[in-house]
Amino acid sequence: MAFIGKGSGFDDEEWSVPRSYDLPELPWETIAGRLEQLTISILRFDARLEASGLSTGWQSRCDMMEAVRALMLDGHLVEIGDLVLHDAGMDIRHPTHELTRAATTLRARRTALARPAPWPLSIDGLAALRGSGPGRGEGNHNRPKGKPDPEDDEAYLPFANDADPWKAHFAEIDALLERTDKVLAGETPLLKTRSHLVYDPDLDETENEDLWLDVVKRTTHWPAIAAAAIAWNAWLDLNLYTRLPWLGLIMAGAILRARGLTSHLLPLAAGFKQSKFRPQGREGALEKLQGFCSMVEEAIGIGNRDLDRLILARELMQRVTKECRSNSKLPELVELFLSRPLVTVPLAAKLMKVTPKAVDLMLAQLGGALPRELTGRTRYRAWGIV
Numbered sequence: 001m002a003f004i005g006k007g008s009g010f011d012d013e014e015w016s017v018p019r020s021y022d023l024p025e026l027p028w029e030t031i032a033g034r035l036e037q038l039t040i041s042i043l044r045f046d047a048r049l050e051a052s053g054l055s056t057g058w059q060s061r062c063d064m065m066e067a068v069r070a071l072m073l074d075g076h077l078v079e080i081g082d083l084v085l086h087d088a089g090m091d092i093r094h095p096t097h098e099l100t101r102a103a104t105t106l107r108a109r110r111t112a113l114a115r116p117a118p119w120p121l122s123i124d125g126l127a128a129l130r131g132s133g134p135g136r137g138e139g140n141h142n143r144p145k146g147k148p149d150p151e152d153d154e155a156y157l158p159f160a161n162d163a164d165p166w167k168a169h170f171a172e173i174d175a176l177l178e179r180t181d182k183v184l185a186g187e188t189p190l191l192k193t194r195s196h197l198v199y200d201p202d203l204d205e206t207e208n209e210d211l212w213l214d215v216v217k218r219t220t221h222w223p224a225i226a227a228a229a230i231a232w233n234a235w236l237d238l239n240l241y242t243r244l245p246w247l248g249l250i251m252a253g254a255i256l257r258a259r260g261l262t263s264h265l266l267p268l269a270a271g272f273k274q275s276k277f278r279p280q281g282r283e284g285a286l287e288k289l290q291g292f293c294s295m296v297e298e299a300i301g302i303g304n305r306d307l308d309r310l311i312l313a314r315e316l317m318q319r320v321t322k323e324c325r326s327n328s329k330l331p332e333l334v335e336l337f338l339s340r341p342l343v344t345v346p347l348a349a350k351l352m353k354v355t356p357k358a359v360d361l362m363l364a365q366l367g368g369a370l371p372r373e374l375t376g377r378t379r380y381r382a383w384g385i386v
Contacts, residue, residue: 074246109265205241212235232249267302275294
């Protein structure tokens with residue numbers, strides 16, 4: 001799969017030798033003009049997005065669409081409607097493995113955007129976004145699962161032998177809920193065992209993480225787009241997190257955000273899907289940079305077109321909301337349309353805390369300003385701005 005990239009390319013005989021990723025030599029005189037023009041385009045789009053007042057809704061829609069597109073690039077198809085309902089806890093069917101991966105991608109994008117800009121580009125940020133293990137020095141990965149060692153006092157809670165036997169059980173449940181809340185908040189990743197049937201036992205991800213972070217550090221004085229391009233190509237070359245190929249584009253977007261070009265995460269997965277660039281491992285440094293620039297250009301174009309649709313839909317629906325009462329829920333329904341790729345009656349009823357009948361009345365009140373119906377069925381109806 002072109003999206004995943006090639007392997008590390010280092011021999012086993014050199015494994016014990018400290019490695020370093022060689023930065024390519026770029027013809028700055030040739031590419032300076034395009035980098036400057038692309039930087040201006042990103043800044044203009046970010047300023048336009050902030051001035052529109054739709055940045056929150058646009059980012060929410062972008063994150064969900066990017067999660068679906070990232071899985072599509074990896075060879076898996078996920079319905080956007082299933083992801084929207086799964087995110088709201090309203091699954092209409094049992095979640096599939098692909099849907100769970102899309103939800104993981106969505107959570108990673110939200111976590112990277114919720115934290116300060118430099119945080120994703122740290123070892124703690126990488127550990128939290130990949131969701132596969134705690135940060136370095138946290139916990140013991142080699143401890144086998146099963147019953148605790150009777151001689152290990154730390155394996156038991158301090159009140160395990162209390163007179164009340166239920167106290168220890170409730171404490172374990174509380175501890176589990178606390179760990180789950182931290183995982184969902186992106187603070188502490190999930191503990192997982194690494195099977196040799198799935199992961200390469202000779203691949204040292206810790207060393208590759210250090211190499212990639214060193215690339216990010218050494219390119220801090222480069223133009224932001226060039227630094228993001230080199231970091232993304234280094235991610236592919238080092239084959240970081242082979243089961244999370246979408247994370248490399250999130251990190252490239254995080255670099256652009258950390259360098260101040262944008263306060264949002266651009267839809268780079270959509271730009272990659274739309275562009276003709278597919279890394280095969282035979283390209284030179286200039287070709288890789290130009291390919292990444294084409295991805296960013298496509299991402300900006302997609303973002304602008306989606307923003308145009310949101311602005312037009314908001315203007316049409318606001319003509320109706322201006323005539324409604326001050327205590328009406330109709331403006332909340334409009335905001336829901338602007339922040340979700342699709343909206344159903346049960347979804348709107350749950351998020352707005354009204355009855356489905358009230359949602360039906362508000363949909364009828366919108367009239368011609370109602371977004372397009374996406375399903376065309378009577379039992380399951382959904383509307384969205386497309």
